[in-house]
Amino acid sequence: MKKQFQEFDQAFKYYGGLYKNIEKANMLNDVIDVGNGLISSIRSRDNRLPDAYVNLVDEWTLNARTTKFNGKYFIGINAAAIVLLKVLFFRMLSNPKILISYGDILKEVESPKIHNAQITCIEHLYLQIDDLNPLHFPVPKDPARKSIAEFLSYTAIKYLILHEYGHIVMGHLEYKNEVTNSFSFNEVFCITDSKNQLNPLISQTLEMDADSYATNASLSDLQIIVENMGQLPDDVKFIYKNFKESFSLWVFSIYSFFRLFGNKKDSVEQLKTSFYPTTGMRQISMVTLIAKLYAQNGKKYTDELFQIALQSSAQVEKSFAEISEQGIGLESIEFAVRPEAKEHFGIVLKNWNNVRPHLEPFAKANLAPVVE
Numbered sequence: 001m002k003k004q005f006q007e008f009d010q011a012f013k014y015y016g017g018l019y020k021n022i023e024k025a026n027m028l029n030d031v032i033d034v035g036n037g038l039i040s041s042i043r044s045r046d047n048r049l050p051d052a053y054v055n056l057v058d059e060w061t062l063n064a065r066t067t068k069f070n071g072k073y074f075i076g077i078n079a080a081a082i083v084l085l086k087v088l089f090f091r092m093l094s095n096p097k098i099l100i101s102y103g104d105i106l107k108e109v110e111s112p113k114i115h116n117a118q119i120t121c122i123e124h125l126y127l128q129i130d131d132l133n134p135l136h137f138p139v140p141k142d143p144a145r146k147s148i149a150e151f152l153s154y155t156a157i158k159y160l161i162l163h164e165y166g167h168i169v170m171g172h173l174e175y176k177n178e179v180t181n182s183f184s185f186n187e188v189f190c191i192t193d194s195k196n197q198l199n200p201l202i203s204q205t206l207e208m209d210a211d212s213y214a215t216n217a218s219l220s221d222l223q224i225i226v227e228n229m230g231q232l233p234d235d236v237k238f239i240y241k242n243f244k245e246s247f248s249l250w251v252f253s254i255y256s257f258f259r260l261f262g263n264k265k266d267s268v269e270q271l272k273t274s275f276y277p278t279t280g281m282r283q284i285s286m287v288t289l290i291a292k293l294y295a296q297n298g299k300k301y302t303d304e305l306f307q308i309a310l311q312s313s314a315q316v317e318k319s320f321a322e323i324s325e326q327g328i329g330l331e332s333i334e335f336a337v338r339p340e341a342k343e344h345f346g347i348v349l350k351n352w353n354n355v356r357p358h359l360e361p362f363a364k365a366n367l368a369p370v371v372e
């Protein structure tokens, strides 16, 4: 085994280690190349940033993690996360009622609804599906729609990798190690880590910080691809032909990603005890951060992009309802705008001012400014 593989395997040995069947799985191999390529492209534009090695963890629930081992940074994406994201977007694009302005919807055949589209474990996916009929694992028939499904999957996977890289470059790992004696961050609470947790308020603040980094970095990545569209294969150029269009798909992907990773039921008690911000909180911050980013850059179409983001988010809710028996699920957003949740959100944001000085000695990039 290559040394890098061995170290990765050891770094995540308590969580399943390196994904074992890698040679068999082309799609999973692609993800490793895309992830490592993404990190090196970011580093080529900012030489202060550290290296991090991306690979897959042999675990069949939705999760991702990052750690520091032998002085090196590792980002581990659970193999299940890739499969679940891909199954979700392929199911959506093979439905003729979803994202109807893309490709030829007449080629698509609606597949049976599944009970719950917010699946976080591979076993649950199979439990919901009674046989291996291809109709249950639909693939878009129209090539353009298949390309869109691939774009949505890769955008979400890259966002997840950038979120982990955000924990690294903002110094979260060293800070956590100082407080808890563990460098490890994971994205869904995991019992193995229950002894080494930061307090929930600090944890939520760091998660919001990693989301902000990922939103910034992921939109820059999209902008760079749009600007260098000439180098792309002809059959995917249409996705990037204008920034607004690809931005709308970007929001669709990331909003869906939060929907998949989020808790199904938010509660007031959970606001103070959870290690993660609520789904609605993350979705609303993503959309408001975009508006701020564009305003700072003096771009004149802030309101228009904001409207596109809102419309795209609404499309995601409609799409989840089309493919599953859940119906429109606006609970997360409705919960996030309740007075108790808004008050808590304000506390998490203000807490940045308490956490920021602790990160300063460890951060490898500019930390977000103090909150006024």
Ligand SMILES: [Zn+2]
Binding pocket: 163, 164, 167, 185, 186, 187, 207, 210
């Ligand atoms: Zn995180």
